[in-house]
Amino acid sequence: MPELPEVETVRRGLEPAMVGARLTKVVQRRPDLRFPFPDRFVERLEGQEVTALGRRAKYLLADLSSGEVLIMHLGMSGRFLVSQSGKSVMPGEFHHEHGGLGAHDHVIFGLSNGATVTYNDARRFGFMDLVPRSEIETCRHFSGMGIEPLGNELSGETIARLFAGKRTPLKAALLDQRLIAGLGNIYVCEALFRTGLHPEAPAGSLATAKGRPTEKADQLAGVIREVLAEAVEAGGSTLRDHAQVDGSLGYFQHSFRVYDREGGACVTPGCTGTVIRLVQSGRSTFYCPQCQAAPQGSARRRAG
């Protein structure tokens, strides 16, 4: 469930349960998720107080009183559930009826305030790591990571600088976490639609020959902020799983204009277009061929 808005939704849900509480009991039920857990994972966590819970791109960062940071990534199917006194607030969801554990409950945090936080991840593409706070910026997860799309750095100016000269498709450039970190398949499709940009247009077309932002680059920066902010406000998008830590659903999926709407009518007033699905680097892209004009680049010239 994890693009930036879903991770931020999880962060906001976990914050009141975890910050200021001590990890009294940690259960690690397998040696690895996508990667092995770090050495002595449980020992390094138990007894520590969680002093802050932050987010960088799609990563959750729990600061510990030991000076280490617990880094958590949800992969494709990672979910957190908060329950009180060991009882799930959603019996039978992914906890069993008798308060037992589900098949994919991989890590359980027992907290000094009585809350239990369970990490569940069917596909195990998520992972956790422990890194000293002083090494966060340079650690393997964050060195080379792109700008934060809800931060001050995102602007038409920055987009032009990052994309200038690139012939890679806009869709791929926006998904590249080394440039802008936090966007995924859904919000890239939605942002391109709202900006009226074709997903196959070359990324470099958002910069002028002098490297200045085009009008579309400025628009795109605003639209990215807007769509992410709206999604966070809506509690994220719920596709296959709950989005929130109390088991409730996000509802931004009802606001999708193109994502997963192949064959549907374009929502732009007056537009007679139909949403198209195409595959770019192995992933579905949804767009309206009428609102998102075909690129003028060489690829299309060749094809046409």
Added chain:
DNA sequence: AGAGGCACCTGTTCGC
């Protein structure tokens, strides 16, 4: 450099 493909996993949905 950068673009595509596959790999990592399990679960769900769709078509025959």
Added chain:
DNA sequence: TGCGAACAGGTGCCTC
């Protein structure tokens, strides 16, 4: 109803 194929919110590593 069953069964295989395709697909899914991410990313890392390998080719060419």
